[in-house]
Amino acid sequence: MFFASDNTGPVHPRVMEALMRANTGHVPSYGTDDLTRAAEARIREVFEAPEAAVYLVATGTTANALALACLTNPWDTVFCTPEAHVQVDECNAPEFYTGGAKLSLVGAADKMTPEALEAALTHHGSGDVHIAQSGPVSLTQVTENGRLYALDELRALCDVAQRHGSAVHLDGARFANAIAALGCTPAEMTWKLGVDAVSFGGTKNGLMGVEAVVLFDPARAREFELRRKRGAHLFSKHRYLAAQMLAYLEEGLWLEMAAQANAHGARLAEGLRSCAEVAFLYEPQANMIFATLPRRLHRKLQAAGAQYTLFGTLEGDADEPVRARFVCDWSVTGEQIDDFLRVLA
The missing domain is CATH 3.40.640.10 (Type I PLP-dependent aspartate aminotransferase-like (Major domain))
Incomplete structure (x- = not known):
């Protein structure tokens, strides 16, 4: 992930x-x-x-x-x-x-x-x-x-x-x-x-x-x-x-890889959107997603091995929203996204 x-x-x-x-x-x-x-x-x-x-x-x-x-x-x-x-x-x-x-x-x-x-x-x-x-x-x-x-x-x-x-x-x-x-x-x-x-x-x-x-x-x-x-x-x-x-x-090839990355980003965004506790900071338009998740969800995701950019720490109020960035490249697989979303759910 x-x-x-x-x-x-x-x-x-x-x-x-x-x-x-x-x-x-x-x-x-x-x-x-x-x-x-x-x-x-x-x-x-x-x-x-x-x-x-x-x-x-x-x-x-x-x-x-x-x-x-x-x-x-x-x-x-x-x-x-x-x-x-x-x-x-x-x-x-x-x-x-x-x-x-x-x-x-x-x-x-x-x-x-x-x-x-x-x-x-x-x-x-x-x-x-x-x-x-x-x-x-x-x-x-x-x-x-x-x-x-x-x-x-x-x-x-x-x-x-x-x-x-x-x-x-x-x-x-x-x-x-x-x-x-x-x-x-x-x-x-x-x-x-x-x-x-x-x-x-x-x-x-x-x-x-x-x-x-x-x-x-x-x-x-x-x-x-x-x-x-x-x-x-x-x-x-x-x-x-x-x-x-x-x-x-x-x-x-350059457009093929970019289209794959964008499609992976859209798939991940769709899954994140299904979680009521996720709030998007900007509407995703390409392969990057900026959103806030409660700290307890970050703890759960990162304990499961998910790697992404966290603008904050895992220490603190479990329910406090913490900003994060998720980026998909051409090599991300649907299975990785599905595994991430299963942990999130």
């Missing part, structure tokens, strides 16, 4: 097989090999963006920080939500890689509204030498609380950013889950709406460890290459990143 995170699960067998196939002979290093070129070309096809600059990196933090660094001057501020991964989970990496740019928080939770962004950009403005200048907007899809921006919501946010001359970055650590849930194409969720750069995630969706940065303006390519090398994130044996990404995109 493993619901702690989608980055704790196993690598898909087809990805492991691709790594083994790549593990033969000698090939050029630092991303000049044929596998890397093929992976970059395939990502351009997936995004319908033949001119985009595409780069592979090993972690989501790297992808976010380097992408933002290419959109941000050191004297700028990045607009994001208070619960954005770049704000609460990356140890100031965006500030470090941008050379000291600030983060300005918009809204009160994990989703930004056009009205809040308009107010923030209007209030902040640019030009006064004494303040940080308005920089890019960073959005997360799926959000940190498991919610989705509808395409119209993203379009409205991009329109506000463009009116104020701000670029838009999309943190897509769970990009595939969003595409599977919305039933749209990557292009429809990004550059066709006005997104300038995407962190295209893979690690949370069945890969060993690779993300892609997609810059829709190829003029930013040279800067990214220099920042990646200077930041010590240019892999020499790049083929092992590329082999994962190629397997991920082959025959729609």
